Amino acid sequence: MLVTPALLWTLLFFVAPFVAMALLSLNFQAEGGMTVANYSQFFTNPSYYRAMVNSLQVTGMVTLISVLLAYPFAWILAEQIPPRLQRLALLLAILPFWTSYVVRSYSWLLVLAQNGVVNDALLRTGLVTEPLQLANTRAATIIGFVHFFVMLLTLTIFASLKQLNPSYRKAAADLGAGPIRSFLYVILPLTLPGVVVGAFLTFVLAIGDYITPQILGGNNELLMPQLIMMQIGRRGDFPLASALALILMAVVTIAYIACARWLKIERT
Amino acid sequence: MFTSFMPSLKRGACAAAIASIAVISPAAAADLNALIWCDHADPALLKPFEDANGIKVNVKEFEGTGAGFAIVDQSQPGDWDVMVIDSIDIPRGVEKGLFEPLPEEQLPFADLYAEVTMDGSTKVDGKRYGITEKFGYNTIGFNNSKVDAADMQSMNSLLDAKYKGRIAIYDYYLPIIGMAALSIGKKTTELTEADLPAIKEVLLKMKANSKLVGEVTASQTALATGEVDILVGGGEWVTAGLAKENPALDFSVPKEGAILWSQSLAMFSASKNKDMALKFIQYVMSPEGQARLATSSCYWGMPASKAAALDDAQKKILRVAEQPEFLKRSQPYPAPSAELDKKMQDLWTEMLQSQ
Numbered sequence: 001m002l003v004t005p006a007l008l009w010t011l012l013f014f015v016a017p018f019v020a021m022a023l024l025s026l027n028f029q030a031e032g033g034m035t036v037a038n039y040s041q042f043f044t045n046p047s048y049y050r051a052m053v054n055s056l057q058v059t060g061m062v063t064l065i066s067v068l069l070a071y072p073f074a075w076i077l078a079e080q081i082p083p084r085l086q087r088l089a090l091l092l093a094i095l096p097f098w099t100s101y102v103v104r105s106y107s108w109l110l111v112l113a114q115n116g117v118v119n120d121a122l123l124r125t126g127l128v129t130e131p132l133q134l135a136n137t138r139a140a141t142i143i144g145f146v147h148f149f150v151m152l153l154t155l156t157i158f159a160s161l162k163q164l165n166p167s168y169r170k171a172a173a174d175l176g177a178g179p180i181r182s183f184l185y186v187i188l189p190l191t192l193p194g195v196v197v198g199a200f201l202t203f204v205l206a207i208g209d210y211i212t213p214q215i216l217g218g219n220n221e222l223l224m225p226q227l228i229m230m231q232i233g234r235r236g237d238f239p240l241a242s243a244l245a246l247i248l249m250a251v252v253t254i255a256y257i258a259c260a261r262w263l264k265i266e267r268t
Numbered sequence: 269m270f271t272s273f274m275p276s277l278k279r280g281a282c283a284a285a286i287a288s289i290a291v292i293s294p295a296a297a298a299d300l301n302a303l304i305w306c307d308h309a310d311p312a313l314l315k316p317f318e319d320a321n322g323i324k325v326n327v328k329e330f331e332g333t334g335a336g337f338a339i340v341d342q343s344q345p346g347d348w349d350v351m352v353i354d355s356i357d358i359p360r361g362v363e364k365g366l367f368e369p370l371p372e373e374q375l376p377f378a379d380l381y382a383e384v385t386m387d388g389s390t391k392v393d394g395k396r397y398g399i400t401e402k403f404g405y406n407t408i409g410f411n412n413s414k415v416d417a418a419d420m421q422s423m424n425s426l427l428d429a430k431y432k433g434r435i436a437i438y439d440y441y442l443p444i445i446g447m448a449a450l451s452i453g454k455k456t457t458e459l460t461e462a463d464l465p466a467i468k469e470v471l472l473k474m475k476a477n478s479k480l481v482g483e484v485t486a487s488q489t490a491l492a493t494g495e496v497d498i499l500v501g502g503g504e505w506v507t508a509g510l511a512k513e514n515p516a517l518d519f520s521v522p523k524e525g526a527i528l529w530s531q532s533l534a535m536f537s538a539s540k541n542k543d544m545a546l547k548f549i550q551y552v553m554s555p556e557g558q559a560r561l562a563t564s565s566c567y568w569g570m571p572a573s574k575a576a577a578l579d580d581a582q583k584k585i586l587r588v589a590e591q592p593e594f595l596k597r598s599q600p601y602p603a604p605s606a607e608l609d610k611k612m613q614d615l616w617t618e619m620l621q622s623q
Contacts, residue, residue: 047617054621114495133433135495136480218480219439222620234441235613236334 025243038243051227052247058138058223059207062145063199069146070153070198077154078161090158093151101148105215108144109135112216136218144216145206152205153198160194161187200259204252224248299324300544303336303351305531307402307564308552316560317551323544331483333357340366345538349545355386355530356603358398368537369395374546376553379573383595384530389603398532401552402561404569405519405598406443407526409491409502413516420520423451426500427473435478436490438501441616446527446602447501448474456527456599461608464615471619474500481620484567491517504586505529508568511585521594528598530572562586 026034042048073093081089096104111117112134119131134140168190172182206212210225217223222230224244231241302308304327314325330336333354340348353361361367377385380400390398408420415434419425426435437444446456448470454463479496480486488506490496492514499506503526507517533552535545551557558576562569570586571578578588587594604612 047621050621233332233335236338
């Protein structure tokens, strides 16, 4: 009885739209008849499935770089910053979340532009003689994403590190493990759930994001959300957009299953 | 594109949507509810009309006819009174039964540039469903302090290695495909599927030479900030509004020609406020309304009416004196069949994905 509101909420705002989208993607006719043409279009048109490849490559890079940057950052926050300053440090870490996503992306566009801060610094220091093309590239999209998600990952990894019982490290040291061995065989495995949760969230949020690649990528390649938006904005082709959205959702589901299984193994 | 499933889907979702419809639906019938492009959202355009008639104009911006029709599909009949639409797309709205014939005798058709009345699109079965309010060109926008203006008189320069990495392409398939067609000597009104391979070749070369493909804001920003020096598909709609800040921004109509864009106003047949809708259209088409619309803060464009009350500086920026020559060398947007349109969009997607 107590779960009824939650159940209704899920039915109304998840299951019903999901079913509607699935039927729409199949060009369902009230008088009968369905087709998988929209799905086959995705798998047979190289420009379409290329968007998925692009999305996976970009999202994979974003997730990997964010983890590599966030872990040491979270480590410093948890281990090197005095406890009384940790709250302030965390506050500073999440500051990027307070600004508008669109404004942040446009800011990056200006920073990376031909006349932007980065190129200006490179030219002044003589490291380059011609401005580099940084804006409107895949690299720009990745930078924009990483700036945001490294903070998200820092929070999840920080939480894992803080929950770690200090006696594990002492025990490892007592048994003769050096700092590196202790980290690799004790700390890292125990904090991996936090890493995976953050990485999964990063993957899900990045692969479905339209704004960042649209603003920073310069439309020099299409990612899945851009391809979906094209079908809606240009063609008004909701069935094809639904099919593409469901394919994207399937990829996210696969990622979830992979992470869920992995986490389960770690916890047993 | 919408299947017969759509109405039943909407009915099915109706119960859940009632509350949200109440929130998102346009306001009272006494107000005017307009589906518009961003240039109509300028208070400098709307306020004089609101003050004169003691009403509020509720506006909803959209980009692209498909998105506009989607909003109408998701609304109740009578929610909207007027719509701004690409002139070439008016027949699509008429086919869907959306638009009301306009009383030609109450509108200043005699003042319009003859080339932009677009009778082939704004009239269906002898009835007038739209009136062109603003037009311009998708052509070559450029920074004349960085680019040789003489080069911009030929579309071949867009493929020249000299400009590699200095070009942005406006992300709208119809005008750019139209420009590519012009560059190979094709008429936009006669395009067929057989022309697509040659057009594709031009597009891929253009993309290879470009730095980015951007929608309105991105492409305008790229040209204004010096990120690129040339905007393919640009025109007065990009450069005129920035003329004061950056007088070096310019546009050319190359020897191959340019693509004429044209936006119209149409009235919804289900409007509950047709008298006010007509008044609004008359206001926008008046000399004052035309001048305000032409110099809207969102983007500038040529007023469709020769009687527009532009001052000399505005006329100079919009190059009013050169319009007869520009119009002579321009061709309308391609107006493909649904099947050809799909192929053109697939071609555009392929171009965007090309490396």
